[in-house]
Structure formats: structure tokens, C-alpha cells
Amino acid sequence: MHDEYDLGSDTSLLLVDDDEPFLRRLAKAMEKRGFAVETAGTVVAGKAIATARPPAYAVIDLRLEDGNGLDVVEVLRERRGDARIVVLTGYGAIATAVAAVKIGATDYLSKPADANDIIQALLANAGDLPPPPENPMSADRVRWEHIQRVYELCDRNVSETARRLNMHRRTLQRILAKRSPR
Template sequence: MAEEEFAELGSDRSLLLVDDDNAFLTRLARAMEKRGFQTEIAETVSAGKAIVQNRAPAYAVIDLRLEDGNGLEVVEALRERRPEARIVVLTGYGAIATAVAAVKMGATDYLSKPADANDITNALLAKGEALPPPPENPMSADRVRWEHIQRVYELCDRNVSETARRLNMHRRTLQRILAKRSPR
């Protein structure tokens, strides 16, 4: 590929990938290298923070839940060392509350897994405050309801009775909802 194709990346093409799923991490690293990034990978929070302390990258893709902690620790460390870094938080546990927390900690964007390399690249290279295009497959009404219930449940420290009271719902109804898997 020609250098002009990578001009959008800027002069510093360093990209930190932090995920505890080794197969996904390897595939993503290869795909991002094909797009012109110079990747470094880490499978733990401590390894990610060590890379950030050694040489803070211009870009980062960080999984939220890792074996040894929360990926937001890496986001925070990178934000301290390199405030202008573009950071995308990835997670298989998509919830509105975690997305808000990630953005407050300094993430540029938040994507739910499975996200492909094109989605990640677009999120990393998005400029300014422009709104992203609407999703091709928006959340269903059931999913939005589930997210809201989960958020209130977490705000109530996972107390079912308090959550039911705040949602104006019978406790047993809430327990049945919480026992089910999240809708797609």
C-alpha cells in the first residue's frame, strides 16, 4: 500500500491493543497492521499499563473486562501520559453505564463485540464532534428496556428490592427478568 493511503493516520501510527482473547487479539493486530498501524499487544491490564508507561501510543483499542482487572485502568493511564490519544473501548458486555464510564475516563468511542477491524478503524479515525452514523442494526425495544433495568440494578448495588421499588415493579417480576438472558 502506498504511503498516501496511511496519511490519515498521521506520523505516529502506534496502536496498543489490549484484550485477553488471544485469538481475537492476533487477528485484530494483523488487520490493523494491514491498515497501516504499528501494533503492540497486551493481554492484561498490567502489561497494557507497562506499554503505556514505556511509550504511550497514539491509538489504543482496549477491552473493558480483562483477567487482572478493568481496561479502564489502561485508558486512565494512557490519558495521563498522552491526552490526545484516540482510545476505543471494546467489550462483550455492552451496557449504557459502562459506555458512559469509558467515555468519562477518556475513551474516544465505545464498541460492543463483535466489532470488526473496519468499525474499529472508523472509530479510531473519526474526527471532531461529528455524530457517528446510526447503527445498521439498532437495539430492540426489549434490549433498551433490559439495559435500563440493568443500569438501575447496578445503581442500587444489585439490590433487587430497591431496584424494583425504583422501577415501580413487583420484586418477583424483576427477579424473573433478571434471571433471563439479555435480549439481542
């Protein structure tokens, strides 16, 4: 059954993600591992569940269609100080991960994360360092992700992005025109 994990007596788990197929798969996988799962597809629904029935565990996507998953983290942290919260980010964004941990997330993971990664993060003891990832992003990919993020934050303005990254505009245009590295 699920004796390989020590979930404690309260196995309530809130999953908040607007990627419906991912949410369904993850909910099934976590139920198989002994969690009592509740799901939400929006910040509003996540906050409602966190307020009414604050779970022992939560996995919350950072970017949701109706806002920021950190809003759900804050509500849950207020309602239940001992909740173990893992934030998922599709952007490997260091700044947002730091913000998530500051307001009370236990850990954060970059998508795509599978159920085993998530359980390890949820059940890790404070101070335990997670094992190194099996297939981490290459340095080229990390650089590309960073450039994409700054580009998005500058409302896709190439000149402004180039200025902020301290690079030549044409160099940036060439990078943006290429596919993402592996």
C-alpha cells in the first residue's frame, strides 16, 4: 500500500494547477500513494479550500490563469502553520522560488515534476538537501530561460530587454529567433 511513506495521520492534500490533464494525473498518483486529495484549478478555488479545509499538504502551481499561486500559499500558511507546501513553477524562476519560500512554501520544483519528486519534496525533513536532479537544465537552457523571462517582464520589448541584459539588440534578436536549447 503506502507504507513506504510516513504521511502522519492527516493525509489531506490540496493540488492547485490550471493544467487540467496534469492535475488529474497528479491527483490519481497521489491518491494511490495514500493522500486524501482535493483539487482546484484557480487561485479563487484554491484559497476557498485553504480557508475552509486547510490541508496538511499542498502542491500549488505558481502561474494560474486567474493570478498567482503565492496568494494560495499565503492563505494556507495563515490558516495552518504546519502545512507542507511545494510550489511548482514552469519557469525555473529563481526570484519567484525565493518569494515562495519566504512566504511559507516548504520547497519549490520546476515543471515537469513527477509524483515521486513531489512526494520527496513534501516529506523531506527540514534541512535535508534534495538529491541532485536526474536531468537538470543545461547551462545554455538556464541562460535561455532567463533571457525569455526578462523579455516577458519587459512586455516583449527587444530594445528594453537588451538594455536590461546589457547585450546588443541584434544579439538578443538572434537568440530570441532560435529554438530553446535542450
